Amino acid sequence: MKAFGVVAGSAVIPSFAGAKERMEKLELAANPLHKQLDKPVTVITIGAGARGNIYGDFAAEYPDKMDIIGVAEPIAIRNERYAKKHNIPENNRFKTWEDVFKQPKFADAVIISTPDNLHYAPCMAALKAGYDILLEKPISPSEKECRDILQLAKKTGRIVAVCHVLRYAPYFMRLRELMQSGAIGEVVSIQHFEPIQHAHMAHSYVRGNWHNSKESTPIILAKSCHDLDIIKWMLGKRAQKIQAFGNLKWFKKENAPSGSTERCTDGCAVEKNCPYSAIRIYFEERQRQYAFDLPDDKEKHGEAIMNYLRTGNYGRCVYKMDNDQCDHYVTNMLFEDGITASFSMEAFTPWGDRRTRVMGSMGYIEGDMEKYTIYDFRTKQSKTVDAKTVEVENYKNEGHGGGDWRLVDDWLQAVAQQNPALLTSTIDASIESHVMGFMAEKSRKNNSVQNIKL
Numbered sequence: 366m367k368a369f370g371v372v373a374g375s376a377v378i379p380s381f382a383g384a385k386e387r388m389e390k391l392e393l394a395a396n397p398l399h400k401q402l403d404k405p406v407t408v409i410t411i412g413a414g415a416r417g418n419i420y421g422d423f424a425a426e427y428p429d430k431m432d433i434i435g436v437a438e439p440i441a442i443r444n445e446r447y448a449k450k451h452n453i454p455e456n457n458r459f460k461t462w463e464d465v466f467k468q469p470k471f472a473d474a475v476i477i478s479t480p481d482n483l484h485y486a487p488c489m490a491a492l493k494a495g496y497d498i499l500l501e502k503p504i505s506p507s508e509k510e511c512r513d514i515l516q517l518a519k520k521t522g523r524i525v526a527v528c529h530v531l532r533y534a535p536y537f538m539r540l541r542e543l544m545q546s547g548a549i550g551e552v553v554s555i556q557h558f559e560p561i562q563h564a565h566m567a568h569s570y571v572r573g574n575w576h577n578s579k580e581s582t583p584i585i586l587a588k589s590c591h592d593l594d595i596i597k598w599m600l601g602k603r604a605q606k607i608q609a610f611g612n613l614k615w616f617k618k619e620n621a622p623s624g625s626t627e628r629c630t631d632g633c634a635v636e637k638n639c640p641y642s643a644i645r646i647y648f649e650e651r652q653r654q655y656a657f658d659l660p661d662d663k664e665k666h667g668e669a670i671m672n673y674l675r676t677g678n679y680g681r682c683v684y685k686m687d688n689d690q691c692d693h694y695v696t697n698m699l700f701e702d703g704i705t706a707s708f709s710m711e712a713f714t715p716w717g718d719r720r721t722r723v724m725g726s727m728g729y730i731e732g733d734m735e736k737y738t739i740y741d742f743r744t745k746q747s748k749t750v751d752a753k754t755v756e757v758e759n760y761k762n763e764g765h766g767g768g769d770w771r772l773v774d775d776w777l778q779a780v781a782q783q784n785p786a787l788l789t790s791t792i793d794a795s796i797e798s799h800v801m802g803f804m805a806e807k808s809r810k811n812n813s814v815q816n817i818k819l
């Protein structure tokens with residue numbers, strides 16, 4: 366297991382005495398509810414940024430399943446590129462989401478992939494107009510707005526799929542199956558770990574779109590609603606209580622090294638040795654290029670990136686931002702039947718990809734999204750399963766353990782068949798883990814244990 370001894374507060378896992386190791390490939394049966402579609406589902410994308418493009422690319426790969434016929438996006442170059450990629454007619458291109466709903470309904474469904482604080486209004490408008498919806502998480506930064514969307518979805522009977530993409534990742538689907546089938550006896554507790562990875566943290570939650578929790582969403586929802594959700598979903602139990610600690614420890618002005626400047630491009634004295642150097646991350650290593658609207662001519666990318674670093678947030682010193690997101694966050698949870706779970710979100714790791722350990726009365730599972738090992742206390746047998754290959758074999762996009770495109774596929778089937786049972790993350794199935802996030806934040810701020818009430 367990749368560096369498995371690092372979960373906060375726990376010891377390195379001892380080897381399983383006498384265990385005989387076998388290695389298998391994860392195989393997933395095709396979903397029997399999927400049907401050949403007579404015609405593709407027609408879709409309007411609202412917000413053609415990073416996520417809008419990931420979901421949109423599914424249509425480019427499977428035009429018989431999804432046809433993107435409209436877009437709303439205020440950034441001209443994104444709007445232009447999206448329209449070109451999907452062959453969207455001029456009269457179906459809009460600057461902002463409001464314009465879409467000024468037209469009579471002209472597609473089966475909408476994808477809402479706007480910034481966090483712009484989910485609620487387009488979602489409510491789409492429900493009123495009769496669209497089915499693929500809604501990015503978080504549902505909304507406000508608990509009341511989440512509940513409003515749920516209510517209106519129930520009233521209108523429309524399908525709202527929340528982008529809890531991990532529920533569609535074969536690895537987590539299998540872990541859930543094992544946990545709920547009694548493969549390790551009764552599940553007693555879970556330890557779940559989300560290593561954000563230090564440069565990813567700096568990108569998204571120090572410099573980037575989610576650096577300010579008040580303008581976007583607190584990190585427990587912005588990043589870790591996936592984790593609270595996957596823990597809850599795998600257990601298949603109601604959450605009863607939650608408690609949290611966390612703070613912003615490192616990315617602060619008082620930790621700025623001497624000689625550091627406002628921007629990495631300002632002649633910073635420590636830039637060459639700084640792990641958060643924007644020049645290293647974006648220019649030299651060309652990481653996270655999706656954050657920039659780069660010219661078609663690749664020769665010009667370097668110059669364009671440097672311009673962004675000289676003028677935009679991605680070039681600013683990580684110690685001198687107006688950021689407030691926690692860079693470490695721990696929560697404890699109590700579920701029905703006395704099951705406990707601990708979750709730790711950490712910025713300061715060399716790698717990403719979630720790690721999970723599940724303790725059962727008759728066995729134990731540990732995994733890192735690439736593979737998992739299941740141990741049986743009764744037989745002293747263990748088996749390691751490679752979960753990586755199944756994503757690649759079935760879909761070309763591996764995002765979120767293969768969950769990104771599997772979600773789109775299931776959502777399209779749900780819309781085409783008008784059957785929400787094809788989805789595991791409908792709004793009513795997703796609301797509880799959002800409430801857990803809101804309550805975790807309340808606990809962290811009030812130093813209290815919070816009850817989870819639906």
Ligand SMILES: NC(=O)c1ccc[n+]([C@@H]2O[C@H](COP(=O)([O-])OP(=O)(O)OC[C@H]3O[C@@H](n4cnc5c(N)ncnc54)[C@H](O)[C@@H]3O)[C@@H](O)[C@H]2O)c1
Binds near residue numbers: 414479501529
């Ligand atoms: N499911 C996941 O795992 C996952 C991962 C990353 C982000 N997200 C969520 O997806 C959403 C989008 O994130 P992103 O990374 O694609 O951000 P992004 O900034 O790349 O894309 C958002 C797009 O919305 C556009 N937009 C802004 N105002 C608009 C308006 N009035 N009408 C139409 N479009 C408008 C922006 O110009 C931008 O292009 C966020 O809520 C984010 O939290 C989810």
